[in-house]
Every structure is written in C-alpha cells, then in structure tokens.
Amino acid sequence: MGFTTLLDIVGSTVIGGLLLIILMRMNMTSSQNNYDYTGERIVQQNLVDVVQLLEYDFRKIGYCKGQNQTPIVQSKAILQADSTSITYQTDLPIITSPLSDLQYGDGVIDTVHYYIGPTSELSSTPNPRDRILYRVVNHDTPKGSDLGITRFHLTYYDALGNQLGTTSNPLPSTPPLLIASIQIEVAVENSTAVIDTTGGKVAYSWEKRAMWKQIRLSQKNFSKR
16 A cells, blocks of 8 residues: 555545534534424514413403493402502303304303413423413313413503503502503513523523513503503
C-alpha cells in the first residue's frame, strides 16, 4: 500500500465522517422543528377550545329562553365575581341539535360557576404553572379542563367604563354587582416543552405559550344597569 493510497483512505474517512455529522445534524434539526411545530399546534388548539367555550358561555350570561315566564333579574344575573372566578345565571340548552327548539334552552334557570384551581392539583405534570379550569353547572360535579392553562383572569367594568374590584371601587359582595362588561384573559402553555434540565431544574419555553384577551365582552342581558 503506497503513501498516496493511504492519503486517499484517510481523506475518504474524514470526508465520510463530515458527511455523517452533517446528516446527523440535519436529522436533529428536522426532529426539533417537527417537535416545535407540533408543540405550538397543540398549544394553539387547546387555546381555541378554551376560548370557544368561554365566549359561548359568557355571552349567555343573563339569558333565558322563557324570559317572559321565568325571568332572570338582569341586575342580579351575576351572583359572584372576582379576578379568577365568576358565578352567574343563564339558560343552558339540554339538546344541542340545530333541529331541536331546545338548542336555545329549556326555559329553566341554570347557575354556572367558573373558577381556576391551584397549581398543586397538577403537580404530576412537568409544568409547574398549569392549572385546571373548572366549570360547574348547578350542583353537578365540577368538570375541569386540563389543557395547559396557566392564566385565567377576569376584569370587570361598570356601565361608565370604570374598573370594578379595585381598592377605590370594590365589587359589591352581593348582587347587584353593577357589572356591565368583562375583560377575559387566558394563557395556555405546552406542558411538555422542556428546554433545560440543568441542575435538576425544569424550564419551559415561552415560545410554547399562547395568550388570548377578550376586551370588554359585553352582552345585552347584563350591559345595562
């Protein structure tokens, strides 16, 4: 084996190694991009699911199909409210089929209670910030939404646009609460988006976080006091 042949073998080995490293990096980049895309898609879809439910329910505050027979006193449609929970009266449909007249409600007043649980309830998940958003209808068992929710915040305003619940303008403890509009803020994170485990710490990328804010949601059933 000549010296030239030996150089060719060494050169081929080096080039082959470089090509292998390039292919491995391309594969890692492709896998990371796929992971990022999938994580962001899950976060966005979870946020959409939560928002659709909140918008549908909150816009029915004070609504009753049989308002003439079983009226909801509009000034008392909202029974309790603070920054992370709300209880209100409405008329929920018992049949959602568009072919049924009961899709708009059955004329019976229902009480709906939304509240967010503590982070300790989801201590088994990697994300230390996620919580369960609960929805309770009448006296039924609370039903929770575990979709990576890390923020559920409500801000209330009166008919003049003044914020309620502040030190200078506190919310009344009993109805009427004088609420004319509500600002809703929701944040959802990817529960499995680990970006650093150095020193036993678990961190989450804010890029895997999606936020939504409904500015001054107002509904005719409770916007005038």
